[in-house]
Amino acid sequence: MIVGIIGSGGREHAICCKIKESSKTSKIFCIPGNAGTSNIAENINLNINDFKSIKDFCLKNEVELLIIGPEQPLVDGIVDYFTDTKIKVFGPNKIASQLEGSKIFTKKICKKYNIPTANFEIFENIDDTIEFLSNAEYPMVIKADGLAAGKGVYICKNYNDSLVAAKEIFGGKFGDAKNLLVEEFLAGEEMSYFIICDGKNYKFIGTAQDHKRIGEGDTGKNTGGMGCYSPSRLFSPELEKKINTKIIEPTLKAIKELGTIYRGFLYVGLMIKDQNPYLVEFNVRMGDPECQTILPLLNDDLVEIFINCCLGKLTKEKIILSEKKSICIVLCSKGYPDNFKRNVSIKGLNNLLLKKNEYIFHAGTKFENNKILASGGRVLNFVSVSNNFKTSREDLIKIIGDLKWDNGFFRRDIGYKVIDL
Ligand code: AMP
Numbered sequence: 001m002i003v004g005i006i007g008s009g010g011r012e013h014a015i016c017c018k019i020k021e022s023s024k025t026s027k028i029f030c031i032p033g034n035a036g037t038s039n040i041a042e043n044i045n046l047n048i049n050d051f052k053s054i055k056d057f058c059l060k061n062e063v064e065l066l067i068i069g070p071e072q073p074l075v076d077g078i079v080d081y082f083t084d085t086k087i088k089v090f091g092p093n094k095i096a097s098q099l100e101g102s103k104i105f106t107k108k109i110c111k112k113y114n115i116p117t118a119n120f121e122i123f124e125n126i127d128d129t130i131e132f133l134s135n136a137e138y139p140m141v142i143k144a145d146g147l148a149a150g151k152g153v154y155i156c157k158n159y160n161d162s163l164v165a166a167k168e169i170f171g172g173k174f175g176d177a178k179n180l181l182v183e184e185f186l187a188g189e190e191m192s193y194f195i196i197c198d199g200k201n202y203k204f205i206g207t208a209q210d211h212k213r214i215g216e217g218d219t220g221k222n223t224g225g226m227g228c229y230s231p232s233r234l235f236s237p238e239l240e241k242k243i244n245t246k247i248i249e250p251t252l253k254a255i256k257e258l259g260t261i262y263r264g265f266l267y268v269g270l271m272i273k274d275q276n277p278y279l280v281e282f283n284v285r286m287g288d289p290e291c292q293t294i295l296p297l298l299n300d301d302l303v304e305i306f307i308n309c310c311l312g313k314l315t316k317e318k319i320i321l322s323e324k325k326s327i328c329i330v331l332c333s334k335g336y337p338d339n340f341k342r343n344v345s346i347k348g349l350n351n352l353l354l355k356k357n358e359y360i361f362h363a364g365t366k367f368e369n370n371k372i373l374a375s376g377g378r379v380l381n382f383v384s385v386s387n388n389f390k391t392s393r394e395d396l397i398k399i400i401g402d403l404k405w406d407n408g409f410f411r412r413d414i415g416y417k418v419i420d421l
């Protein structure tokens with residue numbers, strides 16, 4: 001089978017590697033891909049928002065299964081754009097993708113279906129917002145509606161913080177994200193919970209904890225994710241049951257009552273407080289870097305899972321995941337998440353000695369003139385699977401040290417909640 005993957009991050013490289021393992025796969029196209037995917041797939045340099053070119057390419061090259069990695073094309077309706085073809089497209093349609101595309105859409109579903117989440121108010125103009133903020137309790141959270149590349153959330157300690165947030169959001173900082181959500185601050189510990197859904201059936205596909213902040217000890221600016229580990233230390237069968245019955249099943253019912261279905265990965269961002277789950281956000285895709293830690297634990301054929309999902313036949317009892325532990329450290333370009341140099345060469349990557357349980361997934365890299373260049377903020381993902389988070393992390397730090405890449409930095413404390421006890 002000829003498989004296409006849309007995206008260019010660590011998530012897509014990890015998906016590519018897993019798809020390559022399947023006996024069903026004859027060829028992989030990655031659109032546009034990175035230096036890592038170019039080793040196992042053919043990279044095709046198309047804009048991921050140019051649906052027409054992607055469709056023409058897939059039809060011409062007989063792509064049978066197309067996997068959509070990132071959220072933007074899903075929210076913009078790429079799945080709907082392919083419904084007049086026979087190509088199996090893995091991902092939710094435009095309506096269902098609103099679960100990530102609009103925080104207000106999701107909050108309204110939470111209210112209607114009694115899904116546990118932070119209390120909230122919706123505002124459409126600055127005057128009403130300011131009036132509310134002046135009498136509000138702090139800390140509180142302000143969020144821009146719409147996609148904001150993970151940057152539209154403000155944790156506000158006082159009135160002044162909230163005023164800055166409101167002014168930035170209504171001032172157009174997040175483009176299309178025009179309305180604003182004020183949320184109660186939830187104290188607790190975060191966990192990311194993943195399912196894969198075929199429109200009727202859904203299956204558990206792992207948990208993880210992400211480290212989103214740039215600095216050690218979870219301090220400083222928010223990033224796309226500096227590293228993570230799987231499984232989450234909070235996971236238990238009792239919690240799983242609560243998440244399924246109180247959050248996932250009502251959400252799938254809500255999507256069905258909108259006259260459609262949910263098909264694809266669903267990333268459930270949770271706050272766990274007193275053993276109870278509260279929904280913080282949905283993402284309509286795999287997490288990045290969570291995907292890079294979870295897929296190496298998958299002891300199942302991912303292509304078969306994707307096809308069964310597209311056919312509405314994800315009926316096997318459960319997806320088989322290893323009992324082992326997986327940890328990922330992200331190597332970033334100095335300066336990220338602000339300004340950083342692009343096209344800096346990374347030498348010696350292919351000389352690194354990796355054990356069977358160690359992986360390097362590329363993110364912001366490209367292959368040009370026989371060189372691997374760092375082209376993005378998050379550059380490489382170093383992953384290790386073992387029975388012990390601590391030794392895995394030590395091994396990864398050693399590998400990164402061996403690379404001696406002067407322009408890189410990373411967090412040495414990934415997984416500290418499960419390691420440095
Ligand atoms: P989101 O993009 O909605 O996931 O928010 C980004 C991050 O902000 C989350 O991962 C949490 O760490 C934090 N956050 C979001 N909403 C809340 C909330 N209501 N209470 C506390 N922290 C929150």
Ligand code: GLY
Binds near residue numbers: 283289
């Ligand atoms: N790692 C967070 C995300 O993928 O949204």
